[in-house]
Amino acid sequence: MSEQNNATIVSEPLKAETRKFNFYYGDNHALKNVDLPVAERMVTALIGPSGCGKSTLLRSFNRMHDLYPGNRYEGEIRLYPDDVNLVSPAVDPIEIRMRISMVFQKPNPFPKTIFENVAYGLMVRGEKRRSVLEEKVEEALRGAALWEEVKDRLDDLAFNLSGGQQQRLCIARALAADPEIILFDEPTSALDPIATASIEELIAEIKEKVTILIVTHNMQQAARISDYTAFMYLGELVEFGRTDELFVRPRKKQTEDYITGRFG
């Protein structure tokens, strides 16, 4: 069977796409010629065994690796519709981080109030009007399904919220910046099953507005919430497909071994 071009598998418009993308931590060649299409307003899951490069790929999308000397990108990550290469040195990483937000494994609210956490990005951008901030904070908290729980305690410290609430607050903080893409790095691994279910529901809702890329160790979660799945191994993208097809009829033996738990 001839190799299929991954982008042709996607039926929606592309929001982004990596092309012959490589990443190096100094001498460590962590990502190798990755061609990953990211469908607009869909959920794309990155799965694969520990150390295969999922987080490295995710973090490349908002130029997190720029913060460390010795790291090197090669190839392209095209962002559409502008069609810019977001890892080009000519592109400002700060601008990219405003357009592409990230939610981490462990909730990481700032040591500030609930209100300030959500308003932070807007304030950094110079928005000072209290009425605009209030409106945007409410909208983002509603979008993150947290408004009803916190509307009477917006001036409480964010640390007083439960773990699941803190993670929804971090999602609200990401939403408040009106991002085009949200990157989720194992967002439920520190949460109990109920909080996990509410984050999964939330992801299904916010994908109506925002493109989502998510790293997960949990294959059931990938199968439940994603539209497309990319299976990675040793820095390579082994197989990309529609989630309903990849989990039922994987084309590659490595993918099949991984999803059936026979990996070793």
Ligand SMILES: Nc1ncnc2c1ncn2[C@@H]1O[C@H](COP(=O)(O)OP(=O)(O)OP(=O)(O)O)[C@@H](O)[C@H]1O
């Ligand atoms: N800061 C770093 N410096 C050097 N090598 C790194 C660094 N971070 C990750 N690596 C290496 O890059 C490779 C990919 O790591 P990465 O964290 O992206 O994998 P992962 O699939 O997300 O793993 P996990 O599921 O365990 O989080 C691994 O070999 C890892 O050891």
